[in-house]
Amino acid sequence: MLSKPYLLSSDDLTKEDIYKVFEKASFFQENYAPGVKFNDLKGVTVCLAFFENSTRTKLSFELAAKRLSADSFSFQSSSSSLSKGESLIDTLRTIEAMGVQIYVVRHNCSGSPNFLQQNTDGIVINAGDGKHEHPTQALLDSYTLYKKFGKLEGLKVAIVGDILHSRVARSNVNVLNTLGVEVAVCSPGTLVPRHIDNWKVKMIPNVDDAVEWSDAVMVLRLQRERMESGLLPTMREFSNYYGINKTHFEKKPDLVLLHPGPVNYGIELDYDVSNYPNVLIETQVTHGVFTRMALLSLLGSRFSK
Amino acid sequence: MKILFKNIRLLNPEQNLDKIANLLIIDGIISKISETDIQVDNETEVVNAENLIASPGLFDMHVHFREPGYEYKETIESGCKSAANGGFTGVVVMPNTNPTIDKPEVVEYIKQKAKDNLVELLQAAAITQNREGKQLSPMYELADHGVVYFTDDGTSVTDSNVMRRAFEYASAKDFMLAQHAEDHKLTENFSANESELTGKLGLKGYPNVAEEIIVARDIMLAEFLGNRRYHVSHISTRGAVRIVRAAKARGTRVTCEVTPHHFSLPDDLVASYNSDLKMNPPLRTNDDIDAMIDALKDGTIDCIATDHAPHSLHEKNVEFEKAPCGIVGLETSLAVSLTYLYHQNHLTLNQIIEKMAINPRKLLRIEVPSISEGNSANLTIFNPNEEWSVNKEKLMTKSKNTPYNKYQLKGKPYFTINNNKIHKCVL
Numbered sequence: 001m002l003s004k005p006y007l008l009s010s011d012d013l014t015k016e017d018i019y020k021v022f023e024k025a026s027f028f029q030e031n032y033a034p035g036v037k038f039n040d041l042k043g044v045t046v047c048l049a050f051f052e053n054s055t056r057t058k059l060s061f062e063l064a065a066k067r068l069s070a071d072s073f074s075f076q077s078s079s080s081s082l083s084k085g086e087s088l089i090d091t092l093r094t095i096e097a098m099g100v101q102i103y104v105v106r107h108n109c110s111g112s113p114n115f116l117q118q119n120t121d122g123i124v125i126n127a128g129d130g131k132h133e134h135p136t137q138a139l140l141d142s143y144t145l146y147k148k149f150g151k152l153e154g155l156k157v158a159i160v161g162d163i164l165h166s167r168v169a170r171s172n173v174n175v176l177n178t179l180g181v182e183v184a185v186c187s188p189g190t191l192v193p194r195h196i197d198n199w200k201v202k203m204i205p206n207v208d209d210a211v212e213w214s215d216a217v218m219v220l221r222l223q224r225e226r227m228e229s230g231l232l233p234t235m236r237e238f239s240n241y242y243g244i245n246k247t248h249f250e251k252k253p254d255l256v257l258l259h260p261g262p263v264n265y266g267i268e269l270d271y272d273v274s275n276y277p278n279v280l281i282e283t284q285v286t287h288g289v290f291t292r293m294a295l296l297s298l299l300g301s302r303f304s305k
Numbered sequence: 306m307k308i309l310f311k312n313i314r315l316l317n318p319e320q321n322l323d324k325i326a327n328l329l330i331i332d333g334i335i336s337k338i339s340e341t342d343i344q345v346d347n348e349t350e351v352v353n354a355e356n357l358i359a360s361p362g363l364f365d366m367h368v369h370f371r372e373p374g375y376e377y378k379e380t381i382e383s384g385c386k387s388a389a390n391g392g393f394t395g396v397v398v399m400p401n402t403n404p405t406i407d408k409p410e411v412v413e414y415i416k417q418k419a420k421d422n423l424v425e426l427l428q429a430a431a432i433t434q435n436r437e438g439k440q441l442s443p444m445y446e447l448a449d450h451g452v453v454y455f456t457d458d459g460t461s462v463t464d465s466n467v468m469r470r471a472f473e474y475a476s477a478k479d480f481m482l483a484q485h486a487e488d489h490k491l492t493e494n495f496s497a498n499e500s501e502l503t504g505k506l507g508l509k510g511y512p513n514v515a516e517e518i519i520v521a522r523d524i525m526l527a528e529f530l531g532n533r534r535y536h537v538s539h540i541s542t543r544g545a546v547r548i549v550r551a552a553k554a555r556g557t558r559v560t561c562e563v564t565p566h567h568f569s570l571p572d573d574l575v576a577s578y579n580s581d582l583k584m585n586p587p588l589r590t591n592d593d594i595d596a597m598i599d600a601l602k603d604g605t606i607d608c609i610a611t612d613h614a615p616h617s618l619h620e621k622n623v624e625f626e627k628a629p630c631g632i633v634g635l636e637t638s639l640a641v642s643l644t645y646l647y648h649q650n651h652l653t654l655n656q657i658i659e660k661m662a663i664n665p666r667k668l669l670r671i672e673v674p675s676i677s678e679g680n681s682a683n684l685t686i687f688n689p690n691e692e693w694s695v696n697k698e699k700l701m702t703k704s705k706n707t708p709y710n711k712y713q714l715k716g717k718p719y720f721t722i723n724n725n726k727i728h729k730c731v732l
Binding site for chain 2: 194
């Protein structure tokens with residue numbers, strides 16, 4: 001059990017909660033082998049309600065639910081009646097009437113999981129809402145750092161790129177702060193929230209300094225729309241001033257790098273570095289399944305047996 | 306109608322009136338005011354009014370009744386019922402209907418719908434045709450049909466040259482122009498105040514400066530064009546209040562109003578993503594609320610207006626970012642003002658009556674009802690101390706989008722009297 005019966009934002013997670021997830025994730029990581037099924041969610045129905053396109057998060061939750069023996073089904077909004085003008089609340093009631101206990105929700109509007117949780121007796125797990133939060137990404141990122149470094153207190157992590165529009169950044173700043181990690185952000189002026197001073201993060205204007213300061217960097221995906229909407233002058237300038245490349249690793253070979261994917265190679269990250277051993281992008285994906293198994297198991301235990 | 310209020314407190318700062326008396330109303334006329342007993346026949350309803358106050362009828366210069374065009378949200382009939390139930394005897398409806406109030410035919414249609422009502426319904430017409438911010442509306446004609454002021458409310462007149470022309474055109478008749486002050490480029494896709502919180506909630510913010518830039522520009526234009534009459538609708542930021550205060554000190558003819566929600570509800574409530582907390586301008590910070598209260602006290606803010614903006618449940622019960630802006634306010638306005646201003650010792654009862662009944666009429670050059678024998682009764686009768694809990698299901702507005710549901714408030718309207726009609730408030 002966790003301190004809250006749902007996961008809408010990283011604020012719902014205490015330090016104890018996070019370590020419970022880590023412990024359970026480690027258990028699954030150690031005991032899982034192809035063909036092995038756990039019975040944690042036997043008899044529980046999980047709906048993966050993806051109102052916004054996603055590949056890795058949806059697959060990751062789907063596998064996690066299946067490995068826990070849940071009955072799971074999923075839909076993307078393009079294939080649902082939302083495109084026919086059905087409201088979100090009606091969609092929820094329809095799914096609920098079919099007997100669902102856990103909803104994994106992704107939506108392009110911030111706060112949609114909160115809205116759904118207020119209207120259901122089931123459990124809502126936020127799988128990414130607008131520009132608000134992506135708490136399971138933060139769990140898998142911090143789990144990855146935990147596995148890599150063994151200890152999180154006092155670790156230094158710099159988040160580089162588009163902070164303003166990033167739900168990954170919001171969740172990570174919060175979770176890392178909760179875990180006692182020192183966090184810095186490095187971003188051009190138009191891509192930081194105006195009140196970043198109150199986020200309990202250090203601002204490092206220069207990417208080389210950010211790399212030098214940190215034990216690990218989290219590189220965020222830069223959406224091309226940011227340039228079209230006038231927030232960035234040119235892609236070239238962004239990648240020259242905020243991109244991570246080979247020279248950073250030459251100066252600091254033990255630099256650990258995380259990226260939530262999918263990567264825009266050549267913009268925020270050089271393709272040359274993608275197979276460096278400390279570039280943990282694929283490890284993050286692997287860990288994603290185990291941390292989501294852990295979360296589903298801990299939250300879903302009230303329904304099983 | 307024959308009704309006697311025994312031992313009621315009569316309060317009207319405009320007449321320097323504050324006394325306890327018996328008040329007899331017969332057929333809509335104040336027939337007798339007496340500190341000694343009044344003998345009445347047995348057809349007269351007698352109300353023991355020791356705890357009640359009678360003031361000039363409340364007046365709200367900023368409401369949306371949605372008719373014509375959006376009758377599923379509110380109609381003139383339901384809007385007037387809501388006004389009467391909140392203690393209001395007069396309102397000014399906004400022009401963002403469909404069709405827009407920008408031609409005499411629409412004004413006459415609304416007048417027809419509103420006649421023989423307890424509530425006196427007046428109209429504001431658009432500054433520009435269809436509220437498009439381009440071509441001026443026929444203001445002279447509209448005023449001759451009874452329009453009391455002009456505004457493109459819901460949107461700003463963003464083009465400075467159009468605003469200049471509007472001031473110049475209005476100058477011939479000294480009309481009042483009001484502005485929904487919003488630099489729309491700065492607020493694109495907003496859903497809440499731009500603050501630390503919206504940064505965290507991942508919502509596109511509405512920065513204070515979007516309001517202040519337009520207020521400052523308009524005051525500069527109004528001064529430049531010969532001290533024109535200008536009114537800021539629903540002012541909401543510390544900076545905007547500062548600009549208005551400085552302008553008033555220079556002697557400009559600028560006035561402004563504030564909504565009850567902008568002096569009672571801080572923006573951190575939005576963390577619940579409850580769409581009944583979504584409006585335009587958005588809820589601001591506690592610091593802005595303090596500034597609203599200071600400005601009410603020192604007279605920078607002239608009046609309280611609700612911006613009553615009904616939306617139906619199916620429109621509001623959606624993702625926060627997709628919900629329309631606006632909340633209903635007529636039936637909670639008096640109680641919220643008494644609770645947050647009078648009972649918190651910020652304003653006296655006389656000041657509340659000035660902000661809610663007297664000043665808005667003076668701004669619009671409408672006669673302020675006087676509580677005197679022989680005058681027709683235009684009164685709000687309320688208990689300033691009764692505590693009650695808001696139940697949105699009891700509201701008479703057609704829409705129930707109030708953020709105050711279940712709030713404990715102190716002060717409650719009891720009777721609304723005007724046009725030889727009496728409404729007993731049910732809340």
